[in-house]
Amino acid sequence: MSAGFQGSAWDATDMSTPRPRQKRAQVVRACDACRRHRIKCDNQIPCLNCKSRGGECSNAAVTPIILPSAYREIERLRQKVQELERELQHERSKAAVGLEGQTHGLATPHSSKTTSSQSHSQSQSQSQVIDSAYGSPRGSWDGINIRTARSTGETWYGPSSLFYFIGRISSYLSSTYQQTHSSDQMLDLNPPSTLLDGPITADSSNTVDRRLPSQAGDRAQEANFLxxxxxxxxxxxxxxxxxxxxxxxxxxxxxxxxxxxxxxxxxxxxxxxxxxxxxxxxxxxxxxxxxxxxxxxxxxxxxxxxxxxxxxxxxxxxxxxxxxxxxxxxxxxxxxxxxxxxxxxxxxxxxxxxxxxxxxxxxxxxxxxxxxxxxxxxxxxxxxxxxxxxxxxxxxxxxxxxxxxxxxxxxxxxxxxxxxxxxxxMHSGSNFAPLGGNLTWLSFNVEHTKLFMAARSAYTAFYDNDLHSANGQSMWTDLPSLEAHAELLSRHMKGLEEWANAVPSALTTARKNNGRPFSTDEPTLLDVDPFAPLWLQRQRLLLEMIYHNLCMNLYRPFIFFGTAPHSILAEQNAVKCALHAITLTKITHQALSTTTILHGWHEAFQWQWNAAMTLVGYVLAYPRGATLAAARDAINLCLEVFDIFGNSFTVAISAATIVRKLITKIDFLVQPTAGRQIPLENTEAERLASVTGFRESNPERSLTEGSFMASSTDSDVVLDDATTASLQDTFNMAFGVDQWADLNMLWPSLDDGFLNTQGLGGGM
Incomplete structure (x- = not known):
């Protein structure tokens, strides 16, 4: 009884309490066959269903697309692009490495170790890759098309030219203040012939005399030989x-x-x-x-x-x-x-x-x-x-x-x-005294060449990189691209700095008060050796002036106009550009006013014109810039330089007139802006001084008590339409200074009479 009761009770309990349902195995994604037949699948490969029926078990599921995975894929592709760029740059640098290897043994006699290190550094810089996702090697930069004085056609000038920089200023004025100007208006308002034959009138701007050389008989003169x-x-x-x-x-x-x-x-x-x-x-x-x-x-x-x-x-x-x-x-x-x-x-x-x-x-x-x-x-x-x-x-x-x-x-x-x-x-055919230390009059040419090798390396690395970023924006409107370009140029500018440090002292102009040549620190007066021959004095001076002119041109793209992203490194490059222009101006002014070294030297005038327009653009772009006071003072020196050159060069008179008009208008615009400056913290001023090497000698009169650079809001210059048009016209006149000469002055009437007087008449 007992046993039977117990068994019956157990059975009753077992029947009244249902057995818990077995949990179904979770499958991430069924195989293709199970999904097609809508049956359960398992995690085995092959699954039990496919194995039992002997079919193929496959799962062609697409990886789910989520934002983190998309970012990972973008980064993977970006790294792949950089690897391909490195391979391409490595192939291109093989030739340049061979050139550097040949120049290793050409060290300056007094400092062979320094020059060898310099050559090695330049070789490394040439093989460096643009570690940036913005742009690509051999990229395309914009230029400007200019109608020259004696042609109805347009001539293209690239992004490193002064023409392009002036064009950027003109474009900024046009786009910001809705002033429209045709290409003919932009260029040649002061054509070459007017600098010699008289002022141009408004009606004659579109009817420039364009006689061919063979048609310029009325200007032909009797050949004047000595x-x-x-x-x-x-x-x-x-x-x-x-x-x-x-x-x-x-x-x-x-x-x-x-x-x-x-x-x-x-x-x-x-x-x-x-x-x-x-x-x-x-x-x-x-x-x-x-x-x-x-x-x-x-x-x-x-x-x-x-x-x-x-x-x-x-x-x-x-x-x-x-x-x-x-x-x-x-x-x-x-x-x-x-x-x-x-x-x-x-x-x-x-x-x-x-x-x-x-x-x-x-x-x-x-x-x-x-x-x-x-x-x-x-x-x-x-x-x-x-x-x-x-x-x-x-x-x-x-x-x-x-x-x-x-x-x-x-x-x-x-x-x-x-x-x-x-x-x-000794075998050159010229008899000039040696400079000591196995240096001669030919040493200038070698150092001159090394300087251009370093400058060309930096120039090529910078301008071979595309101006536009990956999203199509220009360098001046895209902060990451701007920073990448600024870092790229700064890295390659070290080659020029190393060159300056390795120049033999015999080819440098000393400074008073222990100043340093090739420096943009508050420059001290030149200490020209009065007993050195004129050719050596000129070599020393020109070597330093060429250095500052090249550095100024390389840094100039970072002077940008209007609203721009705030980039510390790019702003530092803009300041360095202004400092090189200031230093070049001070050297030229002292040399012209106290010596005869640069008298008659046309290239010195062209460098000074380049520096003057760069400083004008800097003052217009940064009315609260760190070096505004020094830049403004340097523009006054530019005018004095042009006045001195004007005693010999007709074009210098026109250059002085243009700069005076520009700076008068810009001063009127900058003064109200300068009054709204926000003081700098001392730490910020010290940081700028340590980076740029520039300190204001007279803080009380400095306009740099404002922020380092103009911000995109409260520093914009306010112009009315009349002022903008006047500024625009004056900038347009500036195009004529670098191409001012009249071809009718160069080409006489090439008739048989002229040729016969030279013993060249008859057929070719």
């Missing part, structure tokens, strides 16, 4: 000026021997020589520019300005060169280089660029891009090297100045830099 003694005078000027400080492409002894052989019996006339003609033309251009305008008629005749002095010799040189172009020689290349120099000093920028391009092709034809063979004499080997690197200098200078692509590409085939020691100087 006597033997006069030619000798200007040849001597050339050896003391362009030969030592710009283009040492001639052997002085060989040239003089060639010159003597040209004179026929009686000494009243000489045979035509393209090389002699262009050297005489350069001597006349420089010699005439040293004189005040009241005395220039003895040199330039009726040409009205020393800029085109010697044009008859230049034209005859061109005519003679035509016979050599099919089978060029070393003399042909020398003429092309010197013609480019003559045209550049005469502000014929595009013609100079064309001659430089021709010089590049001629250099390749002559095989100068190859290391000279050992079978040549040491003198001939060094001559070929100096010619090649002078072509490199000329092309680099014009390419960076006008913002146009280079024709020369650095490669393993590039010859080593020329020697500049005592042996090389």
């Amino acid at each position: 006597s033997p003694m006069q030619e000798e005078y200007f040849l001597d000027l050339y050896w003391q000026s362009y030969h030592t400080a710009l283009a040492p492409v001639l052997n002085e002894a060989e040239f003089k021997e060639h010159y003597r052989s040209l004179w026929v019996t009686g000494g009243d006339s000489r045979s035509a020589s393209a090389l002699v003609d262009i050297v005489v033309a350069l001597g006349m251009q420089y010699g005439g520019s040293m004189l005040p305008t009241t005395r220039q008629q003895y040199v330039v005749g009726n040409d009205k300005d020393a800029t085109v002095a010697g044009r008859w010799y230049y034209l005859r040189c061109q005519r003679l060169l035509e016979y050599d172009l099919e089978s060029p020689s070393i003399s042909t290349l020398q003429c092309q280089i010197l013609c480019a120099v003559y045209l550049c000093c005469g502000t014929f920028q595009n013609m100079a660029d064309n001659f430089a391009g021709g010089a590049v092709r001629t250099a390749y034809m002559l095989g100068l891009h190859l290391e000279p063979p050992a079978t040549m004499s040491p003198q001939e080997r060094e001559t070929r090297k100096r010619l090649w690197w002078t072509v490199y200098l000329l092309e680099s200078k014009l390419g960076m100045k006008l913002g146009r692509p280079f024709l020369l590409r650095e490669s393993n085939a590039t010859p080593a830099l020329p020697d500049h020691g005592l042996d090389a100087a």
Whole structure:
């Protein structure tokens, strides 16, 4: 009974309490077959259903797309792009590394260790990759199309040119204040001919005289050639000026021997020589520019300005060169280089660029891009090297100045830099005293070349990077892109700083009160050695001025106008640009007002004009900038410099007029803005001083008590329509200064009478 009762009770309990349902195994996603038949699946591969029926078990599920995974995919692709960029940059840098390897052994005698380290650093900088996701190598920058004075067509200038910077200012005024200007209005309101023939009227702005050279008969004059003694005078000027400080492409002894052989019996006339003609033309251009305008008629005749002095010799040189172009020689290349120099000093920028391009092709034809063979004499080997690197200098200078692509590409085939020691100087044909420490008059040319190698490396790295960011915005409106570009340039500018630290002391101008050359700290007065020859004083001064001009141009893209993102590094670069312009202005002003070193030196005027417009743009862009007071004072010095140059250069008078108009209007606009400044904290001022190396010498009169840079709101300059239009017109006049010369002054009527007087009449 008991057992039966117990069994019955258990059964009853088991029946009344249901067994808990077994939990179904969770499956992330059923396989394709189970989903198609809508049956349960499991986590095994293959699943039980597919295994039992012998079918294929597959799961083609798409990975769910969520924001974190999207970010991870973007980062993966970005890293892949950077890896591909590194591979591409590595291939491109192989040629540049070969060039640097050849220059390692060219250390400055007094500091071989320093120069070797510098070469190694430059080699590393060339192989560095743009570690930025913004843009891509070999990117595209904008430029500006300008209608030059003597053509209805437009000419393109790149982003590093002063034309582009002035165009940015003009575009800022137009876009911000709804002032519309056609391309004709923007350019050439003060065309070249008006600087010489009188002011242009409003009605004549669209009817510029565009006669061809062969149609300019009413301006043709009788050819004005010199006597033997006069030619000798200007040849001597050339050896003391362009030969030592710009283009040492001639052997002085060989040239003089060639010159003597040209004179026929009686000494009243000489045979035509393209090389002699262009050297005489350069001597006349420089010699005439040293004189005040009241005395220039003895040199330039009726040409009205020393800029085109010697044009008859230049034209005859061109005519003679035509016979050599099919089978060029070393003399042909020398003429092309010197013609480019003559045209550049005469502000014929595009013609100079064309001659430089021709010089590049001629250099390749002559095989100068190859290391000279050992079978040549040491003198001939060094001559070929100096010619090649002078072509490199000329092309680099014009390419960076006008913002146009280079024709020369650095490669393993590039010859080593020329020697500049005592042996090389002895075989150069010139008799200049050595500088000590195995330095000679040729050492300037080598240091000059190294400077442009460093500058060109920074220039190429910066402008090969696309201006636009990944989202299509420009550098000036996208903060990450702006920071990336600023960091990129700052990294490559170290090459120029290393070059400045390695320049031999014999090639630097001392400073009073223990000042440092090549520094942008509050500059001290120059301490020019009164017992040094003029050519050496000029070499020292020009080397420093070229350095500041190059640095100013490289930093200038970071001067931006209107509302812009706040970037500390970019703003520091803008300040450095202004500091280099200020330093260049102070050096030029002291040299002109206390010495004769720069008298007649056209390139010094062009650098000063470049600095003046850069400072004007800086003051307009940053009315509360850190160096506003110093920049404004430097503009006053610019005006004094132009007044001094105006005694010899007609174009300097126009430059002074333009800058005076601009700064008067900008001062009126900046003063109300400066009154609303917010004081800087002392720590911020100290930070800026440590970064830029600049401290205001007179804080009480400084306008830099405001913020470091203008903010995007309370610092904008307020202009009415009339003021904007007036500013716009004045900026448009500035385009004419760099291309002011009148082609009718350069080209006479090339009739048979002119050619016959030169022994060149008849057919080609």
